[in-house]
Amino acid sequence: MEKMKKLSKTKSISYAKWGYIFIIPFFVVYLIFTLYPQLLTIYNSFFEYYRDGLNVIGPNFVGLRNYKELFTINNAGYVPIVKYSLNTLILWIIGAVPQFLIAMLLALFFTSTRLNIKGQQFFKTVIYMPNLIMASAFSMLFFALFSQVGPINQLLQSWGAVNEPINFLGMTISVRGLIGLMNFLMWFGNTTILLMAGIQGIDESMFESARLDGSNSTQVFFNITMPLLMPIFIYVFITSMIGGIQMFDVPQVLTNGKGTPNLTSTTLIMYLNNFLGVSKNFGMAGAVSVLLFIITAVLSAFVFKTITRK
Amino acid sequence: MKKLLSILLAILMVFTLAACGNGGNGGEEPAEEGKVLNLWTWNDEFWGFLCDYYADEVIDEFTATKGDVTIKRTTYISDNMAYQDALDAALLAQADAPADEKVDMFLAEADYIIKYTNSDATMDVTSIGVTDFSNTYKYTVEAASDANGVVKGVSFQCCPSALIYRRSIAKEVLGTDDPAEVQAALDSWEKFDEVAAIAKEKGYYMVPTPLETYRTFSNNTTSGWVVDGKLNIDPAIQNWMDQAEKYMAEGYAPFAAGIWDAEKNDQMFADGKTMCFFGPAWYFNFCMGNAQDPERGCYGDWAICQGPQAHFWGGTWMLAATGTDNPTMVADIMNTFINDEEVCSKLVSEKAQFSNNQAVNNKFAADESYGNDFLGGQNDTAVFAELAKYIKFQNVTPYDQGCNEGIQNAYREFLNGTVTKEEALANFKDSIKTTYPGITVE
Structure with missing residues (x-):
């Protein structure tokens, strides 16, 4: 009996316990470095807490005053944070649309057994290359290239294409275009490789049987590739969107932190960063962060729901 | 994996820093004053003068020595107030910083000097031995004084x-x-x-x-x-x-x-x-x-x-940071750049500066043979000596x-x-x- 009991105890050993133990380190790190700061940010957003010179003002509880201030109409007749949100959205779309189109096309080319492109490794390396450059260095390079006395203007002038140097960094369309272009260049390689991995994960026999049944490439793409690629596509799309919402380094460096012209390239994170200058305004910065958190959560949920809907 | 790696790296870094901290304190004898003088700047202008006219030996772009004291430069660019931002953080942590890491002297510009002179982060320089302002331009002293007239620093230049x-x-x-x-x-x-x-x-x-x-x-x-x-x-x-x-x-x-x-x-x-x-x-x-x-x-x-x-435009002031462990040397540097006739003369003749020593400037202004080659031989000091009379710090x-x-x-x-x-x-x-x-x- 005694023996039996022992045996049954050994038999019912719970391996799940080890699972929990193994994930403890992650949760400890998550609690300390992610959850705690997040809660602290939310807490700070209800306080007046900044520096005036070397004097710390606060923290004084002010309720929702910081949020109210965020949504106050300014002298030019608009709400700054709404403008910056739209900027962020536009900047992301300019970069993301070509990024997804080109990446999808390249992924299809590279995985196509009919095309069977030679030197794939080389191309994959090359298109991934821009991602290895630091965003700020990349941005600095474009800043120098497109300045009024920079090489692009010199080239255009020596070809006689323009008489006066073009102020690329002074016009909304070109600044936004350049930011989009940089983000596109930096990320399309990464997206291509992720999508390729997704396509390669699809059972080859699916394509073969479709082709045997006489379907053309378009039909294969929309009826086989796309539906089966969906989980990976959603992942790539949401990561790109969150990256877009957090866009900072490229526009910050390209416009020297000013978000020019007329603040049309000021993103939400740049706005947040402005509060954390000499004044270390944790109250307002906290409020912006909380708003960002809500926007990200809502958008992600929305995208997930729409794309996965049957 | 990435997270784990970063934690590991972070832990490693903490250890390395701690090791550095211990190593730094390993001096032979407990001296009265610190062996490291930390100087904060936003460019290398003053650093150049300090290396040429004050330091005994220049180790590299950010380190020099004077006697047995090492002078260390910490520099942040001024643009977008990055310098003030970093300096504020250092000054607010001054009380808890180890002696060799405390800010001893920092530079400030006309645009924001008042922020520091009117705070407890700077100290009365007359108390550490900088007392002779007879040759300096009056506005440079006013600019470095707090609301009660306590002088917190000096400038090595006058900036008409x-x-x-x-x-x-x-x-x-x-x-x-x-x-x-x-x-x-x-x-x-x-x-x-x-x-x-x-x-x-x-x-x-x-x-x-x-x-x-x-x-x-x-x-x-x-x-x-x-x-x-x-x-x-x-x-x-x-x-x-x-x-x-x-x-x-x-x-x-x-x-x-x-x-x-x-x-x-x-x-x-x-x-x-x-x-x-x-x-x-x-x-x-x-x-x-x-x-x-x-x-x-x-x-x-x-x-x-x-x-x-x-x-006038700009101008760089040297301010003494409260809590410095090198008060004697801080005062010595300040006195050198306002009252040492030889150094002030060299600032004018070798560096084309307009010094903060009226006697020296007037000597060059009156010197017919003195001229600045960049300006086609014109005596710029004479022009500035005249302009300096109109400076108002207000x-x-x-x-x-x-x-x-x-x-x-x-x-x-x-x-x-x-x-x-x-x-x-x-x-x-x-x-x-x-x-x-x-x-x-x-």
Whole structure:
């Protein structure tokens, strides 16, 4: 009996316990470095807490005053944070649309057994290359290239294409275009490789049987590739969107932190960063962060729901 | 995996730092004063002088020694207030920092010196042995004093700002490059405008950017940027805005570039088309590198005169940080750069500085044989000695850097035609609201 009991105890050993133990380190790190700061940010957003010179003002509880201030109409007749949100959205779309189109096309080319492109490794390396450059260095390079006395203007002038140097960094369309272009260049390689991995994960026999049944490439793409690629596509799309919402380094460096012209390239994170200058305004910065958190959560949920809907 | 790796790295870094901390303290005998003097700066101008005239040995760009003390430089750029940001953090942590990591001396500029002099982060320098201000310019002492008149630091330079012009262009536009005659032709803003029109006819620009004259106006205001806690735009700033608008519309300036931008600095090359720049001694010997470029520059093709309106620009003050463990050396450096006649003379003759020692400056001003080769042999010290008499340190607030940079950045956009004047002002006010939450903006 005694023996039996022992045996049954050994038999019912719970391996799940080890699972929990193994994930403890992650949760400890998550609690300390992610959850705690997040809660602290939310807490700070209800306080007046900044520096005036070397004097710390606060923290004084002010309720929702910081949020109210965020949504106050300014002298030019608009709400700054709404403008910056739209900027962020536009900047992301300019970069993301070509990024997804080109990446999808390249992924299809590279995985196509009919095309069977030679030197794939080389191309994959090359298109991934821009991602290895630091965003700020990349941005600095474009800043120098497109300045009024920079090489692009010199080239255009020596070809006689323009008489006066073009102020690329002074016009909304070109600044936004350049930011989009940089983000596109930096990320399309990464997206291509992720999508390729997704396509390669699809059972080859699916394509073969479709082709045997006489379907053309378009039909294969929309009826086989796309539906089966969906989980990976959603992942790539949401990561790109969150990256877009957090866009900072490229526009910050390209416009020297000013978000020019007329603040049309000021993103939400740049706005947040402005509060954390000499004044270390944790109250307002906290409020912006909380708003960002809500926007990200809502958008992600929305995208997930729409794309996965049957 | 990535997370794990980063934790590991972080732990490693902490250990490395701790190891460094222990190593640093391993001195032989407990000395009375610290063995490391930490100097905070936003560029390497003063560092150069310190290496040449004070230090015994220069180890590298950021380290030098004097006796058995190591002088360490910590530098952050001034742009977007990065320097103030980093310095504030260091000063607020000063009390808890180990002795060798405490800030001992830091540099501050006219735009924000008051923020530090009026705080407990700086200390009375008369208490550590800097007492003789008889030869310094009065405004440099006033600027470094707190509201109660306690002196917290000294400046190694005096910064009257002059009109710096290209001799060759002046000859074509005015028919002369003689400083006295050029001055006579440009001694008021009305005359300046007239000459600007002539320059344009002859294919030249009067200024490299409309922002070039900003300091001339902002330094002659009748009220500060902040009055009773509210943002205030002085009529002088308004006058500058009107002038800038006119100069851009009339084509008296090629671009509405920022004062530190490559577009503007390009105008200093020999093939530049701009006649007038504005700035103190530090400007032409520290910031006009393009003009001194051996191939593309125009060394010697320059001269200075008083210009339409007397003003000063910038200037670097050395402030003693509260809690320093090297008070004797801090005082010694300060005394060296204001009272050591030999060092002050070298600042003038070797570095083309306008020193903060009136006796030395006057000696050079009176010396007929003394001249600055960059300025075609002109005696710049004589011009500055005269200009120094008009310097007024007034209407300053701790928020001046943000306001001065903010208005120039915002208004530039109007000058470039991207926004209306109303939008530019609204953008400026928004930026102040974000930068300085303590200021009421209407």
